[in-house]
Amino acid sequence: MTDIVAFNHVVKRYPGGKMALDGVSLRLARGEMAFLTGHSGAGKSTLMKLIGLIERPTRGQVVINGTDLATVRRRQIPRYRQRLGLIFQSYNLLFDRTVFDNVALPLVIRGLGHADIARRVRAALDTVGLLSHERKFPVTLSGGEQQRVGIARAVVDRPYLLLADEPTGNLDPALSADIMRLFTRLNETGTSIMIATHAIDLVQRMGHRRIALDHGHLEAG
Amino acid sequence: MAEQRRGRDGRRPSQRQRIPTLAAPAQGWLGAHARCLIEALGRMHRRWVASLLTVFVIGITLALPTGLYVLVKNLDTLSTSWQGTVQASLYLDDDVSVERGRTLARRLDARDTIDGAEYVSAEEGLETFREASGFGDALDALPSNPLPAVVVVTPDADMTRAAVGELVDTLRGETGVARAELDQAWLERLFAILSLIERAAWVIGLLLSAAVVFIVGNTIxxxxxxxxxxxxxxxxxxxxxxxxxxxxxYSGVWYGLSGAVVALILLGGCFVALAGPLGTLTRSYDGALDLVGLGWSGGFALLATGIALGWCGxxxxxxxxxxxxxxx
Known part of the structure; x- marks a missing residue:
C-alpha cells in the first residue's frame, strides 16, 4: 500500500504485433517523483496509457494506489480517472473556454458547487502563477503559460498521482526548466509525480529518480 | 456587539452560512443542468447561421402536418354542424294535384320511421327559390313554373344511415313520386374524403416526425x-x-423547441393570411363557419412534440x- 504505482511483469503488445512493453516491473513510492526516460518508441507513452486506463495490458498486473486496474470496469473508468492528474505534451486545453473554465473542468465534472470551484481554481492558478490570467482565453497565452494552465487543471482536484507525458516537449529549455521547477514544488507538497520525457540533460540536473525504458525493457530504476 | 455582527439581511453570520451548505448538493445538480441548458444555447448561438437553417427546416417540417391537422379539424366542425339536417326530397309527378300531395305528406308523417313530412307546392318552391337565388327577373321570363312539387321528408333522428337509405328506396316506390333523393349523399362523400385526409395527416405527421428525428440526429x-x-x-x-x-x-431539446416555435409562427402567418378570405366565406354562410385555430392545448402539444422529437433524435x-x- 505504500506504493502509489506498481507494475508486475507487464506486457503490452498492440494489435499487429508491435511489442511496446515486454515484462516491465517497477514501483513508485507514495510522495515520490520520478522521470521516465527513453527514446521515442521505448514504451513511455504506453506505460502512461496503462496507468490512465487508455490501454489495457496484454499480460501482467498494474496496481495504482492499491487498486488492481484489471478490476476497474469500463463504466468505472471515469471515476478512476478523476483521481489522477494528467498533463499532456499538447496541453489539451479547450480553446473556447477561459483559463478559469479550463482549470475548473475537473471540478465541474465532479459536480462541485460554485463557491467551492472558484476557491480551488484560484488556488491552483495561484500555484502556477497565472491568477491574473483567469479571464483570458488559452490562445492569447504563450506555450509555457498554456502548459501551466494544463498543470493547474491537473492539480486542481488534488490527485494522488500526477502523470505528465512529455510536458516540456513543445517548450524551449528555459521554459522547460521553469515547468520542471513547478513539478518539484508540487512534489514537495506531497504529490506523487511521474514524468515521461526525453529531455535527459534536464533530468540529470534535477537529481530525481530516473526510470529508463529501452525497447519495452527497463534499463535502470 | 451582537447587533454589529449581524449582516445586511439581519441574520447572524452563522445562520447565513448554514443555508448554502444545506442546499449545496441540490444547487450543484440543478446548477449543472441549468448551466448545460444555457451552454447548449450558447453553442447554437456561436454557429447561428447553421443553427437557424436547421431550426427552419425543423419548423417547416413540423408546420406541414400541424397545418393539415388544423385543416381537418376545421372541416370536421363544418361537417358536424350539417350532420343533423338529414332530409330526403320526394319530387312529385307533374300531374299530382295539390290535394293528393298534401294527403301523401300526411300519410308519410304518420309513419314511425318519419319525423316529419312537409308538402311544398310548385308555387311555394318557386317563391322560395326566387327569394334565395335573386334570379327573380329571369324566372319571370319563363312561360311556366319549371319546379316540381316536393314532399320534404325528415327521417327519424335515431335511424342509421343504412336504414335511412332503405327508407328512401321504399319512398321511391310510392305512387306519384317521380324521384327521391337523400340530401345527405354528398355529405357521405365529404365524410369519406375527410377521413381520408385525416388518415393522410397522420401518415404524413408520422413520416415528418421521423424526418425531424433524423434532422436533429444528423445535426448532433x-x-x-x-x-x-x-x-x-x-x-x-x-x-x-x-x-x-x-x-x-439539451442542444437537441433547443432544436426541437425552436423548430416548434418556428412552426407556430408559420402557422400563425398562414392563419392571418387566410382569415380575410375565410371571413368573407363565413359571412356568406350566415356565420355558421368559424375558423378554428390550433388553440392553447394544440400549441403546447406542438411545443412538447418538438422537444420530444429533438430529444429522441x-x-x-x-x-x-x-x-x-x-x-x-
Whole structure:
C-alpha cells in the first residue's frame, strides 16, 4: 500500500504485433517523483496509457494506489480517472473556454458547487502563477503559460498521482526548466509525480529518480 | 456587539452560512443542468447561421402536418354542424294535384320511421327559390313554373344511415313520386374524403416526425464530430458518458423547441393570411363557419412534440457516437 504505482511483469503488445512493453516491473513510492526516460518508441507513452486506463495490458498486473486496474470496469473508468492528474505534451486545453473554465473542468465534472470551484481554481492558478490570467482565453497565452494552465487543471482536484507525458516537449529549455521547477514544488507538497520525457540533460540536473525504458525493457530504476 | 455582527439581511453570520451548505448538493445538480441548458444555447448561438437553417427546416417540417391537422379539424366542425339536417326530397309527378300531395305528406308523417313530412307546392318552391337565388327577373321570363312539387321528408333522428337509405328506396316506390333523393349523399362523400385526409395527416405527421428525428440526429452527429477533441479531453479528465451527453441532449431539446416555435409562427402567418378570405366565406354562410385555430392545448402539444422529437433524435445518435470516441 505504500506504493502509489506498481507494475508486475507487464506486457503490452498492440494489435499487429508491435511489442511496446515486454515484462516491465517497477514501483513508485507514495510522495515520490520520478522521470521516465527513453527514446521515442521505448514504451513511455504506453506505460502512461496503462496507468490512465487508455490501454489495457496484454499480460501482467498494474496496481495504482492499491487498486488492481484489471478490476476497474469500463463504466468505472471515469471515476478512476478523476483521481489522477494528467498533463499532456499538447496541453489539451479547450480553446473556447477561459483559463478559469479550463482549470475548473475537473471540478465541474465532479459536480462541485460554485463557491467551492472558484476557491480551488484560484488556488491552483495561484500555484502556477497565472491568477491574473483567469479571464483570458488559452490562445492569447504563450506555450509555457498554456502548459501551466494544463498543470493547474491537473492539480486542481488534488490527485494522488500526477502523470505528465512529455510536458516540456513543445517548450524551449528555459521554459522547460521553469515547468520542471513547478513539478518539484508540487512534489514537495506531497504529490506523487511521474514524468515521461526525453529531455535527459534536464533530468540529470534535477537529481530525481530516473526510470529508463529501452525497447519495452527497463534499463535502470 | 451582537447587533454589529449581524449582516445586511439581519441574520447572524452563522445562520447565513448554514443555508448554502444545506442546499449545496441540490444547487450543484440543478446548477449543472441549468448551466448545460444555457451552454447548449450558447453553442447554437456561436454557429447561428447553421443553427437557424436547421431550426427552419425543423419548423417547416413540423408546420406541414400541424397545418393539415388544423385543416381537418376545421372541416370536421363544418361537417358536424350539417350532420343533423338529414332530409330526403320526394319530387312529385307533374300531374299530382295539390290535394293528393298534401294527403301523401300526411300519410308519410304518420309513419314511425318519419319525423316529419312537409308538402311544398310548385308555387311555394318557386317563391322560395326566387327569394334565395335573386334570379327573380329571369324566372319571370319563363312561360311556366319549371319546379316540381316536393314532399320534404325528415327521417327519424335515431335511424342509421343504412336504414335511412332503405327508407328512401321504399319512398321511391310510392305512387306519384317521380324521384327521391337523400340530401345527405354528398355529405357521405365529404365524410369519406375527410377521413381520408385525416388518415393522410397522420401518415404524413408520422413520416415528418421521423424526418425531424433524423434532422436533429444528423445535426448532433456533426456537432459531436466537430467537438471530438474536446470530448476526448473530457474523457481523459474523468467525465462520464452522461456528463458529456448532457449538453448535446439539451442542444437537441433547443432544436426541437425552436423548430416548434418556428412552426407556430408559420402557422400563425398562414392563419392571418387566410382569415380575410375565410371571413368573407363565413359571412356568406350566415356565420355558421368559424375558423378554428390550433388553440392553447394544440400549441403546447406542438411545443412538447418538438422537444420530444429533438430529444429522441439526439438520444438515438449521441450514445453510439460517444462510444466511438475514446482517447488514444
Amino acid at each position: 452527429r456533426l456537432d459531436i464530430e466537430n467537438r471530438r477533441e474536446e470530448i476526448e479531453v473530457m474523457k481523459l479528465l474523468g467525465a462520464s458518458d452522461a456528463f458529456i451527453r448532457r449538453p448535446f441532449l 439526439c438520444a438515438l445518435t449521441v450514445n453510439r457516437r460517444l462510444a466511438d470516441i475514446e482517447p488514444r
